Amino acid sequence: MKKLLSALFAISLVIVGLFAIQRYLVAKENAAAGTSGSGSKVLNIYNWGDYIDPSLLTKFTKETGYRINYETFDSNEDMYAKVKQGGTSYDIVVPSDYMVEKMRREKILLPINRKKFKGFKYYDKRFLNKSFDPGNKYSIPYFWGTLGIVYNDKFVKRSEVESWDQLWSSKFRDKILLVDSARDDFAFSLISMGKSVNDKRPADVQAAKAKLDALMPNVKAILDDEIVMYMVQEEAPIGITWSGEASEMIAENKHLHYVIPKEGSNIWFDNLAIPKTAKHFKAIYKFLNFMSEPKNAAQNAEYVEYSTPNKGAIKILPKSVTGDQQFYPSNKTLKNLHVYSDLGQKWTQIYNDLFLEFKMTSR
Incomplete structure (x- = not known):
């Protein structure tokens, strides 16, 4: 029995030794790979x-x-x-x-x-x-784009959507799709009032919310990625969205076009x-x-x-x-575009809460 136990103990030492050698060889190989910190290429x-x-x-x-x-x-x-x-x-x-x-x-x-x-x-x-x-x-900048208006030339003329304020026209009742984004929908409302997209003045933000509320009769739906499909399938003649999604829409439907309103808009950057x-x-x-x-x-x-x-x-x-x-867009247009700043936790929550109130009034 003692001989058996001694043999098992000797075998276990060999196994432990083999694992130690394996770990050493792996570490050496990873070091040779030239990576830093994690030990794998x-x-x-x-x-x-x-x-x-x-x-x-x-x-x-x-x-x-x-x-x-x-x-x-x-x-x-x-x-x-x-x-x-x-x-x-x-x-x-x-x-x-x-x-x-x-x-x-x-x-x-x-x-x-x-x-x-x-x-x-x-x-x-x-x-x-x-x-x-x-x-x-x-x-490091990766891609960039803008916020703007997509319209279908079968139903809407370009001259009818060259300004944010034109969206409030009664002729567009139940005809507008909005992207589901508090920051972006408040942005065009603020811009239409001549205010900053990074506004933190309570009176201005409340006024922008009231103006969005006034737009609600014209809003057909508030959507996420489905806005691309809806516009391509001509479920609505107007959509507010980002230039990247607009390019996808235009590639699928030749009657769709994208406009950056003359008052200006947001320019966004994704970064590495x-x-x-x-x-x-x-x-x-x-x-x-x-x-x-x-x-x-x-x-x-x-x-x-x-x-x-x-x-x-x-x-x-x-x-x-x-x-x-x-x-x-041209340099002239670019100069009239504005980058979002971090609003901080307090004001981000205020914008989100007001946007939720706005969405709850939708039909």
Whole structure:
């Protein structure tokens, strides 16, 4: 019996030794792979759904050997909450403008290393150094767009929707679709009153809510992504939405067009950023530089069909795309567009509560 126990003990020591050797070899292999922090040659990306050409991910892996773990989110708030919790080690996230401001203020983002990222030279200066990230210390512009009006020329003339105020016309009773977004619907109401999209004055915000209430007889529905299908299928002649969704609609129905009202509107930016959870820094900068190469940025823009801030990519894209002022507006129009700021928890809640009250009055 003692001999048997001694033999079993000796075997267990051998097994433990083999596991120790295996761990050493894996660690050595990971170190040789040149990754930082997590010990595996991977890159963890957290992005909006269907917001990158999948073939570019394949190309990146083929060129660099880094395997990509790719997850998607539905809103800035969902992404923020998951990164804030810190349970998952994402290397790259894609927050919108106001969320970059919030995350950098809360020290959830890491600064961009200018020695490792060489791509800023490819970007149009008009889309850099914005208020949400002065000097682009924490973010790289990915795509951009606007908030505007989609109309169907079978039922509406362009001259009837060139101003936000025209939406309140009685001729549009039960004819308008609104995107389900407190910030965006309050934005056009505030702009129609000559106010800032970032207004925090109680009287102004209440007045904007009252004006939205006055619009309700003209509102057919308040929708999420379904607004694309509804407009394409001509369920309504007018929709308020983002330029990216407008481009999808127009591609499916030749009678649809997009207008940025003359009073101005919101210009939004989605951005590449590095969260504090990041670990694979060598892979991160390889990817950021890869996506900033004009040929790759152009390919991505053709797939996503949103406006690219990459001036090198613009030179490659067809003139039929970059010359379309619906989605690449003139400098005159751009100067009249406004970026959202982070309203802070208090005012974000006020806007959301008032918007919920507005929606509850819908039929």
